[in-house]
Amino acid sequence: MNFGATTTMHIRPILSTLLRHKVAAALIVLEIAITFAIVCNAIFLIAGRMARANESSGMAEPELLRIQLAGFGARAGAGAVAQTTLDLSVLRALPGVKHATVANQVPFGNSSTNSSIALPADVDHEIVSVSTYFGGEDFIATTAVKLIAGRDFTAGEYLDAKDAIEREPHAFIPAVILNRATAEKVFPGGQAVGKTIHIYGTLTTVVGVIDELIRPNRSGRPQSMVLPLRATYMTGNYLLRVDPAQRDAVLKVAVAALDQAGPGRVVQAQQRYDTLRNNYFQQDYTMAMLLAAVCAALLVVTALGIVGLASFWVQQRTRMIGTRRALGATRGQIMRYFQTENLLLTGIGIVLGMAGAYAINQLLMTHYELARLPAWYLPIGALLLVALGQLAVFGPARRAAALPPVVVMRGA
Amino acid sequence: MKASAMFAYFLDLALRSLKRSKALTALMVIAIAMGIAASMTTLTIYATLAGDPLPAGRSAKLFHVQLDPMELKDYTAGDEPDEQLTRFDAEALVREARGERQALMTGGRVALTPEAPGTNPFFADARYASADFFAMFDVPMLYGRAWSAADDAGHERVVVISKALNQRLFAGADSTGRSLRVNEAAYRVIGVVDDWRPTPYFFDLNVGSYRAPEDVMVPFATAMEQRLARSGSLTCWGNKSGPDKLSLTASCTWIQYWVELGTAEKVREYRAYLERYSDQQRSAGRFERPANVRLRPVMEWLAFRNVVPSDAKLQVWLAFGFLLVCLVNTVGLLLAKCLRRAPEIGVRRALGASKRAIFAQFLVEAGLIGVLGGVLGLVLAAVGLLIVRGNALTVSQLVPVDWPLLLGCFVLEIVATLIAGLLPAWRACQITPALQLKSQ
Numbered sequence: 137m138n139f140g141a142t143t144t145m146h147i148r149p150i151l152s153t154l155l156r157h158k159v160a161a162a163l164i165v166l167e168i169a170i171t172f173a174i175v176c177n178a179i180f181l182i183a184g185r186m187a188r189a190n191e192s193s194g195m196a197e198p199e200l201l202r203i204q205l206a207g208f209g210a211r212a213g214a215g216a217v218a219q220t221t222l223d224l225s226v227l228r229a230l231p232g233v234k235h236a237t238v239a240n241q242v243p244f245g246n247s248s249t250n251s252s253i254a255l256p257a258d259v260d261h262e263i264v265s266v267s268t269y270f271g272g273e274d275f276i277a278t279t280a281v282k283l284i285a286g287r288d289f290t291a292g293e294y295l296d297a298k299d300a301i302e303r304e305p306h307a308f309i310p311a312v313i314l315n316r317a318t319a320e321k322v323f324p325g326g327q328a329v330g331k332t333i334h335i336y337g338t339l340t341t342v343v344g345v346i347d348e349l350i351r352p353n354r355s356g357r358p359q360s361m362v363l364p365l366r367a368t369y370m371t372g373n374y375l376l377r378v379d380p381a382q383r384d385a386v387l388k389v390a391v392a393a394l395d396q397a398g399p400g401r402v403v404q405a406q407q408r409y410d411t412l413r414n415n416y417f418q419q420d421y422t423m424a425m426l427l428a429a430v431c432a433a434l435l436v437v438t439a440l441g442i443v444g445l446a447s448f449w450v451q452q453r454t455r456m457i458g459t460r461r462a463l464g465a466t467r468g469q470i471m472r473y474f475q476t477e478n479l480l481l482t483g484i485g486i487v488l489g490m491a492g493a494y495a496i497n498q499l500l501m502t503h504y505e506l507a508r509l510p511a512w513y514l515p516i517g518a519l520l521l522v523a524l525g526q527l528a529v530f531g532p533a534r535r536a537a538a539l540p541p542v543v544v545m546r547g548a
Numbered sequence: 549m550k551a552s553a554m555f556a557y558f559l560d561l562a563l564r565s566l567k568r569s570k571a572l573t574a575l576m577v578i579a580i581a582m583g584i585a586a587s588m589t590t591l592t593i594y595a596t597l598a599g600d601p602l603p604a605g606r607s608a609k610l611f612h613v614q615l616d617p618m619e620l621k622d623y624t625a626g627d628e629p630d631e632q633l634t635r636f637d638a639e640a641l642v643r644e645a646r647g648e649r650q651a652l653m654t655g656g657r658v659a660l661t662p663e664a665p666g667t668n669p670f671f672a673d674a675r676y677a678s679a680d681f682f683a684m685f686d687v688p689m690l691y692g693r694a695w696s697a698a699d700d701a702g703h704e705r706v707v708v709i710s711k712a713l714n715q716r717l718f719a720g721a722d723s724t725g726r727s728l729r730v731n732e733a734a735y736r737v738i739g740v741v742d743d744w745r746p747t748p749y750f751f752d753l754n755v756g757s758y759r760a761p762e763d764v765m766v767p768f769a770t771a772m773e774q775r776l777a778r779s780g781s782l783t784c785w786g787n788k789s790g791p792d793k794l795s796l797t798a799s800c801t802w803i804q805y806w807v808e809l810g811t812a813e814k815v816r817e818y819r820a821y822l823e824r825y826s827d828q829q830r831s832a833g834r835f836e837r838p839a840n841v842r843l844r845p846v847m848e849w850l851a852f853r854n855v856v857p858s859d860a861k862l863q864v865w866l867a868f869g870f871l872l873v874c875l876v877n878t879v880g881l882l883l884a885k886c887l888r889r890a891p892e893i894g895v896r897r898a899l900g901a902s903k904r905a906i907f908a909q910f911l912v913e914a915g916l917i918g919v920l921g922g923v924l925g926l927v928l929a930a931v932g933l934l935i936v937r938g939n940a941l942t943v944s945q946l947v948p949v950d951w952p953l954l955l956g957c958f959v960l961e962i963v964a965t966l967i968a969g970l971l972p973a974w975r976a977c978q979i980t981p982a983l984q985l986k987s988q
Contacts, residue, residue, distance in 0.1 A: 159971065160887070163880035167873055174869045181862075206671055208659040208731055402659075402671055423859050430586065430866055434873055437579045441877040444572055448884035504858050 150477045157449070161481060164445050168485025168521060171438045173492030176517040177500065178427045180509050185424040189417035193243035194315070194348030196280035199234075200409040201376040201387050202242055205369045205394060207401040216368035217296055219398050223369055224272070226397045227376060232386040235278040235377040240270035240297065240367040241352045242375065244416035248352040253322055253361070254334040264321045266314075267351040270297050270365035270372070276313075276346070278377045284316065286329035286344030289364040293343075297365040306336045309363055313344040317358040335361075369398075373405075383408045435520075439528040446474060446532035454539065461541035474533035475526060482525035486518045493517070554905075555912070562913035565889075572885065573917070576878045580921030583871035584961045585928030590860070590867040591957065592933060592950050597758070598856045600847060601746035603686060607846035610684060611815070612751075613641070613805040615826055616840035618785055629840050630783055631754075632801040635772075635794065637829070642678050646821050647807035648814070649684045653677035654803050655755040655780040656771060658764055661729035662717050669729075672713065673755075673779070674764040676771035682708075684808050685751065690714075692724035692739035699738075700767040705730075705774070708739040713763040730766065733774060741765075748855045750846055752804050754781040757855045778802060807843075819843050871961075875968045882914060882972040890979050897981035906977040914969020918962040926958060 154161045206212075207219075220238055227236040241247055249270075252262040269275070276288045293311045300307040312335065319328035319342075328342045349360050374394075378386045391406050407415075414421070450457070457470055497509040566573040600607050615637055616629035633641075638652035656674040661667075681687070682694035691714075695706050707728055714723055723737045741761070748757045766776065772794070784793055784800040793800045809815045819841065826839035844852060886893075893906060 157887070159975070160880055160883050163876055163883065167876045167880065170869065170873050170876065174866070174873070178866065206659075208669065400669065402669070404671070419857075419859065423863075426863065427866070430870055433582055433586075434870055437582070437874055437877055440575050440579070441880060444575060444881045445884050448881075448888050452884075452888050500862075504862065 147476065147480070150473065150480060153453070154477065154480070160445060164441060164481055165485040165488065167438055167441055168482055168525070169488035169492055171434050172486055172489025172517055172521050173496050175431050175434060175520070176489075176493040176509065176513050177496045178431045179517070180497070180513055181500075181506070182424045182427050182431075184506070185420040185427075188354075189413075189420045189424075191350070191354070192348060193350050193413075194279075194281050194346070195243065195409070196377065197409040197413065198380045199377050199383075200279070201378060201383060201390065202245075202405065202407055202409060202412055203374040203376070203387075203390060203394065203403065204372075204405040205374075205398075205401045206404050207370065207398065212370050216370045217298060217366075220366070220368045220372075223374065223394055223397050226393050227374060227390060230386065230389060230393060232378050232382045233376050233390070234379070235274045237274040237278040237375050238272045238367050238369065238372045239275060239375060240365075240372045241267070242373050242412075243350050243352055244354075244412050245352050245373065251335055253318070255322070256332050256334055256339055259334045264318065264359050265357075266318050266359040266361050267357075269349065269360060269362045270367045271362045272364075272366035272372075275362060275375075278375050279349070280377065281315075281349050282347040283313075284345055284347045285319075285327075286313070286342070288344060289313070293364040295365055297367050297371070300365055301336055306338060308338050309336060309340045309365070311343040311364055312340045313346055313362040314342055315346050315349045315358070315360045315362075317348075318361055319345045321359055335363075369401075435524055438521075439524050442478065442525055442528035443532060446478065446529045447535075450474070450532045450536040453536075457536055457539050458541055461539065467537040470537040470539075471533045474529055474536055478525045478529040478533075479522065482522050486521055489517075489521075490514050554908070558909045558912040559916065561909055562916045565885075565913055566916065569885065572881060576881055576917050577920045577924060579874040579877050580917065580961070580965065581924035581928055583867075583874035584922060584925030584957060585932055586867035587864075587871050587961075588925065588929035588954050588957045589932035589936065590863040592929075592953055593936060594856070594860050594864050595950060595953055596747065597860050598850075599747060601748055601750045601850075602846065606686060607750075609808055609810055610846050611647075611807050611809055611818070611843045612846070612849045613807055613822065614842035614844075615822065615835075616837045617799070617801070617829070617835050618837060620836040623837050625838070627840070629842060630801045631804075632781065632783070633803045633805045634799070634801050635803055636796050636834070637825075638803040638805050639796070641805060641807075641825070644825075647809055647818060649680040649808040650806065651678050651681040651684055652768060652803050652805050653681060653751065654768070654778050655752055655762065656766075656776050656778045658730050658766075658776055660713075660717075660764070663727060663729075672764050673762040674730075674766060674771075674776065675752075675762040676766050676768045676776065676778070678768050680808075681765075684806060685746065688742040688744055690740045690742035691722045692737070694739055695767050700769050703770045703773045704767060705733055705735045705770055706738045706767065707735040708741060708765040709737060710741050710761065710763040711743060714740045730764065731774065731776060735766070748850055750850055751806055752780060753853050753855060755779060757853075815843065871964075875964055878914075878917065878965065879968045879971055882910075882917075882969060883975060886910060886972040886976040889976075893976055893979045894981050897979065903977040906979075907973045910973035910976045911966060911969050914973065915962065915966050917969075918965025921965065922958045922961045925961065926954060929954060929957075 207216075224236055224238060227233055240249060249268045250265050251268045252265045254261055254263060273291075273294055276283060289311055295307060295309065300309060312333065314322070314328055322328065322333060323331060328345050331342050332339050333342060334340075346362070349362070351357060351360055374390075376386065376390060387406060387408065391403055394403075395401070461470065493509060493514065497506070500506040501508060602610070613633065614629045614631060615633055616627075617634050617637060618630065633652070642650055642652050654676055656676050658672055658674045659669050660672050661669040679695055679697040679700050682689075687694065690711055692708075694708060695704065699706055707730060709717070709723070709728070714720060717723070717728065718726060723740060726737045727734050728737055729735070744761055746761070749755070749759050749761070778794065780802065782793060782800055782802040784798065786799045792798060794802070807818060809818050822841040822843065823839040826835055826841060829835040830838075897906065
């Protein structure tokens with residue numbers, strides 16, 4: 137048999153050898169195909185989870201702290217409004233606190249107040265249901281959400297939520313700020329600032345538009361709005377904007393100061409915003425880790441399978457290799473023979489695996505509301521498996537190349 | 549040779565063969581062990597999340613009740629009615645008591661002040677329910693008793709607490725008769741619930757599908773009279789709701805309602821009763837939609853609400869995909885190994901070993917790999933479950949080590965390995981003695 141210098145001449149003997157080991161070759165191809173199909177989809181799932189967990193809330197999260205309190209008795213009832221005013225003045229006076237505010241809900245907290253928006257022309261027709269933030273004074277400054285049109289609320293526009301909407305009929309709310317998604321939904325292609333919308337049973341003027349502020353529980357729809365309403369500490373969360381380097385110290389001081397301002401209350405939650413975010417996405421992180429671990433295990437098992445099979449073939453073809461070496465084939469040619477053989481097997485496996493990846497993706501799309509696997513995952517996955525195959529076959533191929541012709545001939 | 553002696557002989561051959569290629573054997577065993585451990589772990593998690601929250605036979609007799617009290621506006625026939633009832637309807641159904649047992653309930657949140665001076669008050673989750681709750685859901689009592697319908701009707705200030713809360717407040721002693729401040733008023737402890745963790749938390753999925761039961765239980769009528777805070781989901785409609793959303797007349801749904809019905813006949817009668825009730829309410833002007841009721845037993849309710857997280861299902865599929873790759877890997881390696889041993893087999897065949905004997909020998913070898921992989925897999929699965937239980941997610945802590953399930957997996961895995969060993973064994977027994985001797 138002749139080992140030619142060009143690859144085209146390599147493939148014929150490889151194919152004929154493989155055909156004599158159809159079943160073993162088919163099994164390794166099948167293994168590569170399944171691994172490819174699973175790994176492509178798993179990496180896609182991981183990317184989706186990580187993208188979700190890194191989604192921006194629209195706020196300056198690295199600078200934010202959140203404290204949630206609860207009380208009972210006189211402090212929880214009629215006294216809650218006064219207590220909240222006191223708390224905020226105490227918080228704003230603390231060294232290291234740049235801004236402080238109170239909000240009924242916060243991103244990655246789970247509860248969301250939703251209300252519908254209609255236009256004055258047809259107040260019964262809900263255009264969209266949006267997540268509604270009651271942001272007291274300094275909400276925009278504290279969260280650092282980006283105002284892209286119009287203005288912030290003015291001092292005269294703020295109302296206590298208790299007076300405004302926790303009674304019937306609702307009070308007139310003088311102003312509202314929409315996030316961009318809401319503005320685009322209610323006024324497609326147009327200017328929102330200065331327009332009037334129908335919310336909480338009254339007509340309200342849009343005074344500003346902010347870039348992004350997500351729904352607290354991120355349940356799909358991106359629309360939200362901010363009303364100039366003051367929640368109380370009982371119904372809301374304190375948000376503090378501080379120097380990122382001092383977050384832990386300020387949090388401790390702030391909680392102590394709040395306890396002093398109104399003793400006997402219970403701290404329901406106190407955390408840096410990155411902690412809140414990590415807790416919220418913990419399940420996604422766990423799932424991503426698990427998927428990554430299975431991918432790694434799959435690749436290792438497949439690689440070891442290739443090593444095992446290649447080693448056997450090297451042993452089995454000892455005589456053949458020896459003959460070729462004796463007939464003048466170089467070590468490099470022997471190595472290339474096994475590498476080409478592996479490339480061929482991996483290549484067929486990858487082609488089959490692409491069909492498998494598509495089928496699995498189709499199932500995931502039907503049953504788990506997943507997006508379509510982007511086509512560029514396939515060549516990337518293919519490169520990964522080709523590299524893995526070559527890496528796995530390198531050892532056995534080198535051992536084959538190292539077989540001296542004399543020993544081999546004697547062995548026969 | 550007798551069958552058992554043959555088996556011992558093959559086992560010996562298999563052991564020798566596996567020992568001869570230690571690295572390869574280790575590879576096959578570890579791959580299978582990892583595949584089986586992943587499958588066992590994910591299946592155990594899935595079985596926990598998708599399990600029956602009640603003792604066998606009970607859950608088929610408990611039904612979740614839905615009526616449709618909403619406005620005619622936006623209604624199309626066949627629409628799913630709201631999941632919860634209004635207070636008016638829930639109280640009416642309990643009063644009319646047409647089921648064997650029935651209970652209305654809601655989640656809540658209360659401030660507790662321990663008796664001991666100097667201890668700080670704290671908040672606890674609560675559940676307000678009518679009296680049948682305990683008997684219907686098989687709530688085990690450690691001390692004392694549950695409240696009676698008379699206690700509920702009389703707005704008695706009594707409370708049943710969890711074992712954990714009893715530990716915290718009363719150091720685990722029998723606390724029945726002791727006093728506990730709930731919000732502003734003193735309540736008498738009448739019972740302590742023993743360990744109880746229905747999973748999923750089927751009767752109120754709005755407060756968390758897999759949460760632990762609330763620490764404090766108060767009769768519903770008492771909770772309403774004392775205006776204790778509720779929690780969970782609340783849906784209001786129309787303009788008639790008024791400022792007090794929890795009042796008897798408010799157009800708001802926020803109460804979970806369950807009924808116990810022992811026979812199919814009773815289920816039929818109860819459904820007809822709910823339809824009659826709906827019609828009556830419509831004649832009275834309270835309801836606007838045509839009778840639109842649902843009556844679902846526990847497991848059907850859980851399936852309808854799709855409680856099992858889709859991640860748990862995905863994980864099971866992923867684990868089985870991994871196991872499949874490991875098995876294919878094993879078949880390939882066993883096959884390669886058997887072909888390399890062709891000369892040895894040829895010699896054995898020439899010395900008189902039958903095809904059947906060769907086949908059996910290779911199958912025993914595959915089975916041995918299966919057993920070793922399975923045992924290692926069980927160990928890995930136990931470690932995996934310990935890791936899952938150590939995870940901070942509340943759901944994870946529920947996952948038990950389910951021995952029957954693990955054993956089932958173990959047996960299945962050995963069967964799978966034997967099937968994987970069929971092809972190599974068949975190929976091995978096809979090797980002809982003459983050819984192999986000639987090629988030597």
